[in-house]
Amino acid sequence: MLLLLLFTGLCIYLFYELYWKRRHLPPGPIPLPIIGNVLPMLREKPGYECFRRWTKTYGDCCTFWMGKTPYVMISSLDLMKETFIRDGDTYKDKFPQPINVKFRGGSFGIVDTNGHLWNTHRRFALSTFRDFGLGKGLMQEKILIEVEEVFRKLDEHLGVEQDIPKVLNNAVANVINQIVFGYRFADDQEEEFNKLRDLMEYQEKAFNTFKVYVQVFAPKLGEFLPGKSIDELMDEWKKNFYTFFNTQIENHKQKIDFDSEENLDYAEAYLKEQRKREAEGDFDLFSNNQLMHTCLDLWFAGFSTTNATANWSICYIMNTPRVQEKIQEELDRVIGGDRLVTTADKNDLPYMNAVINESQRCANILPVNVLHMTTKDTVINGFPIKKGTGVVAQISTVMLDEKVFPDPYTFNPDRFIDENGKLKKVEELIPFSVGKRQCLGEGLARMELFLFISNFFNRYQVIYCSKITNSTTVPIFQISPSSEGPPSIDKTGKLSLFPRKFNAILTKRH
Numbered sequence: 430m431l432l433l434l435l436f437t438g439l440c441i442y443l444f445y446e447l448y449w450k451r452r453h454l455p456p457g458p459i460p461l462p463i464i465g466n467v468l469p470m471l472r473e474k475p476g477y478e479c480f481r482r483w484t485k486t487y488g489d490c491c492t493f494w495m496g497k498t499p500y501v502m503i504s505s506l507d508l509m510k511e512t513f514i515r516d517g518d519t520y521k522d523k524f525p526q527p528i529n530v531k532f533r534g535g536s537f538g539i540v541d542t543n544g545h546l547w548n549t550h551r552r553f554a555l556s557t558f559r560d561f562g563l564g565k566g567l568m569q570e571k572i573l574i575e576v577e578e579v580f581r582k583l584d585e586h587l588g589v590e591q592d593i594p595k596v597l598n599n600a601v602a603n604v605i606n607q608i609v610f611g612y613r614f615a616d617d618q619e620e621e622f623n624k625l626r627d628l629m630e631y632q633e634k635a636f637n638t639f640k641v642y643v644q645v646f647a648p649k650l651g652e653f654l655p656g657k658s659i660d661e662l663m664d665e666w667k668k669n670f671y672t673f674f675n676t677q678i679e680n681h682k683q684k685i686d687f688d689s690e691e692n693l694d695y696a697e698a699y700l701k702e703q704r705k706r707e708a709e710g711d712f713d714l715f716s717n718n719q720l721m722h723t724c725l726d727l728w729f730a731g732f733s734t735t736n737a738t739a740n741w742s743i744c745y746i747m748n749t750p751r752v753q754e755k756i757q758e759e760l761d762r763v764i765g766g767d768r769l770v771t772t773a774d775k776n777d778l779p780y781m782n783a784v785i786n787e788s789q790r791c792a793n794i795l796p797v798n799v800l801h802m803t804t805k806d807t808v809i810n811g812f813p814i815k816k817g818t819g820v821v822a823q824i825s826t827v828m829l830d831e832k833v834f835p836d837p838y839t840f841n842p843d844r845f846i847d848e849n850g851k852l853k854k855v856e857e858l859i860p861f862s863v864g865k866r867q868c869l870g871e872g873l874a875r876m877e878l879f880l881f882i883s884n885f886f887n888r889y890q891v892i893y894c895s896k897i898t899n900s901t902t903v904p905i906f907q908i909s910p911s912s913e914g915p916p917s918i919d920k921t922g923k924l925s926l927f928p929r930k931f932n933a934i935l936t937k938r939h
Contacts, residue, residue, distance in 0.1 A: 465494030
């Protein structure tokens with residue numbers, strides 16, 4: 430009798446897990462109990478192929494499960510336009526992740542907030558950036574200062590191996606720090622910069638483990654795996670995070686002229702808005718906690734993604750020597766010397782733009798895009814979707830669609846050049862996502878990538894690259910003095926995509 434009850438209970442449980450809970454959702458791979466469809470995502474790292482395979486099998490609207498949570502995946506541009514763009518308000522919310530809520534101590538910042546809080550602070554950030562001249566001449570001046578600083582550092586070590594990613598890393602960090610906190614890191618502030626960089630890169634060093642990924646999707650199962658738990662890692666990061674940003678905010682409060690209408694950085698603009706609202710009796714919307722987490726969001730958006738994309742761009746170019754030749758042929762024809770390349774030259778450099786487009790497409794640094802959530806009951810492809818359901822605009826699948834980008838894993842900038850040698854617009858290139866949560870720093874990122882990459886290859890010839898050698902680093906690729914080679918562009922086995930580490934020998938071209 431007991432065996433019969435157990436067998437009946439098991440059958441009911443499996444019937445619910447494998448069919449009943451999925452019956453009204455779009456089709457998709459059968460989820461395993463507790464862990465859902467996480468195993469293919471972890472096995473086929475960084476996850477591109479399992480999403481492409483599911484799209485081919487189930488169509489451009491399908492359901493996959495992370496743990497016990499279903500997500501409707503939108504994987505064609507046409508359906509993204511129909512949902513995230515034409516019906517944007519229905520998909521503008523972010524699906525809350527317990528790990529982020531726990532770290533932030535609630536709902537703070539821009540990336541992980543919804544409703545009035547998110548709308549107010551996103552609008553405030555965009556307005557503040559416009560006042561700073563983001564996307565205009567003033568922002569270009571700030572970036573070109575960093576370009577010249579890159580030149581100064583690289584010129585000191587011409588002809589010998591040097592760490593190119595580190596120099597570019599510092600430059601990108603200085604751009605976003607000027608926007609957020611109003612200053613760049615001088616040579617005598619290297620220790621302070623290293624602390625901040627370590628804080629930003631902590632996720633790569635500590636959270637990029639199998640145990641953490643399992644804990645995110647199946648917390649109980651992850652507890653049995655060896656290694657530090659999410660809670661332990663989170664407490665350590667949180668302490669360092671709060672210390673740094675609290676110090677920055679307190680220092681700003683001491684320096685700000687609250688009577689001046691001019692703002693030198695985002696933190697200053699925020700603190701003035703905070704004082705204004707507090708005078709009106711509003712003490713909640715613009716809080717210190719909100720400022721700290723917004724600064725973190727801006728830093729991650731302005732530093733991590735741009736830095737990673739710039740790094741991968743150089744890696745792809747170095748793996749295709751003919752591309753470097755064509756870039757420099759165009760630069761010599763248009764720029765004709767060692768003057769700085771500016772945004773005024775952009776329309777005259779179609780191949781350079783094509784290289785950056787293809788770099789963003791191939792780098793594809795979001796294997797799984799931001800997890801959205803429906804704000805109301807809706808219908809997608811004929812399927813009724815309830816309010817609060819997770820929905821993902823899976824941009825990696827769109828940018829790897831072989832119908833639009835034949836041989837999609839091959840780096841080929843020519844796919845963005847038309848028969849007349851002009852830059853070709855391809856709608857499926859959507860590295861900044863789509864809809865109301867499209868990256869708010871897109872203009873800045875595009876400008877940085879163009880100015881840093883074009884000026885780097887206009888000034889320098891890369892002789893060869895080699896691995897970073899130290900006792901704690903696993904070689905990115907094998908190399909000997911008689912067998913130089915480019916940095917690896919192999920992403921297999923990576924849970925997340927971070928910048929490659931490599932050295933290079935440079936010579937000046939002009």
